[in-house]
Amino acid sequence: MGLQCWDIFCTVVDNFGDIGVCWRLARQLTREHHKQVRLWVDDLESFNRIAPDVDPAMEWQKIQDVQVFHWQSVFHAIEPGDVVIEAFACELPEVYVRAMLRRAKQPIWVNLEYLSAESWVCRYHGLPSPHPRFPLIKTFFFPGFVRGTGGLLRENDLLVQQRVFNIKAESAFLSSKHVPVHQCRELRISLFGYDSAPVDQFIAILSAGTTPVRLILPAGRISQRILAYRHYEAMQTATVITQGQVTIQIIPFLEQSEYDRLLWSCDINFVRGEDSFVRAQWAGKPFIWNVYPQSEDAHWHKLSAFLDLYMAGISRSAAQAVRAMSLGWNGKFILDATVWLNFLAVRESLIQHNRNWINQLLKQDDLVTNLVRFADNKL
Ligand code: TRH
DSSP, X not given: OOOOEEEEEEOOOSSSHHHHHHHHHHHHHHHHHOOEEEEEESOHHHHHHHOTTOOTTOSEEEETTEEEEEOOSSOOOOOOOSEEEEETTOOOOHHHHHHHHHSSSXXXXXXXXXXXXXXXXXXXXXXXXXXXXXXXXXXXXXXXXXXXXXXXXXXXXXXXXXXXXXXXXXXXXXXXXXXXXXXXXXXXXXXOOOTTSOHHHHHHHHHTSSSOEEEEEESSHHHHHXXXXXXXXXXXXOEXXXXXXXXXXXXXXXXXXXXXXXXXXXXXXXXXXXXXXXXHHHHOSOEEEEOOOOGGGHHHHHHHHHHHHHTTTSOHHHHHHHHHHHHHHTTSSOOOHHHHHHHHHTHHHHHHHHHHHHHHHTTSOOHHHHHHHHHHHHO
């Protein structure tokens, strides 16, 4: 039998989360499970931001053993893979679906959904959904934090890699990004968030505080706003602005595995969406999540379900501090210095809590292992 072939279809709705997840998934399938992977992506420019080896001008290229295809509006019929992942309900090309019908053995068709900690996820994970027109069935696969869901993305050597990332490796990484080594008492914070996050307010709070802070932002919309407001021009390598106790450092947008290193190197991480949010949890440092804003307040349910799950077993003061900071950061009320200082005060207990949280997450298999097991049982 030849190598099992997996097709992953990904449309970049906006931002980097869709391709961020698909790229990890593709690499892990290839590296750890020896699958032949074809990754179909409609926006190679965005892909190139997180994986600079990707050439946006190429229709086909092989990167880290993954075959990357530019998914264009005209899709030529191909022989479908054994397993087909439709990421985030992106809708497969009609010609591809028809080709699936013609295969002697129908491919396993999985719709990979967005991550949520809401309780309904366990009920919907693994449900089959018959195609409205063709005799094909797709299965809904929901990532999640608890048993009974599809699990989270986690490479099998991730925690080992984190452990061997010692002070020396950290300094080498940071100096390659022109970030100086830890100054005495300085708190290092990474910031990746949505435009709507109260960043200016946060900077004002940090600036007037008593703790020196280095706020590190990979270049993006927030950093552009910070620069425009202060009539600064971004420098090629690193832009540094000092305001009271805070030093804002804008670094170039990082390659995806380097972004992990940034999370490992900081004392507190502000993350967003789905993928950076999960990576911050594995990093084990205190983190604040900027949830992707959705219509009908769906994001508030997501945030609250996650906080309930994540904070189970934590002290009441830590829970209150994390909740207040999370709600303030996500715009539920005005973020003030007290909220921030209360969060800072529980930092040590959060580091301990995050170890327990990671151990709890480790009780379930990772998303890719679960997907492979699901497909193998069907094939
Ligand atoms: O970019 P996002 O906001 O993505 C979002 C979410 O996935 C959301 O659920 C989805 O609906 C929406 O997109 C369309 O945030 P996320 O998920 O954290 O993805 C960011 C990716 O970018 C992640 O893989 C990490 C990567 N990244 C880098 O590679 N380098 C960087 O410097 C930074 C800041 C991020």
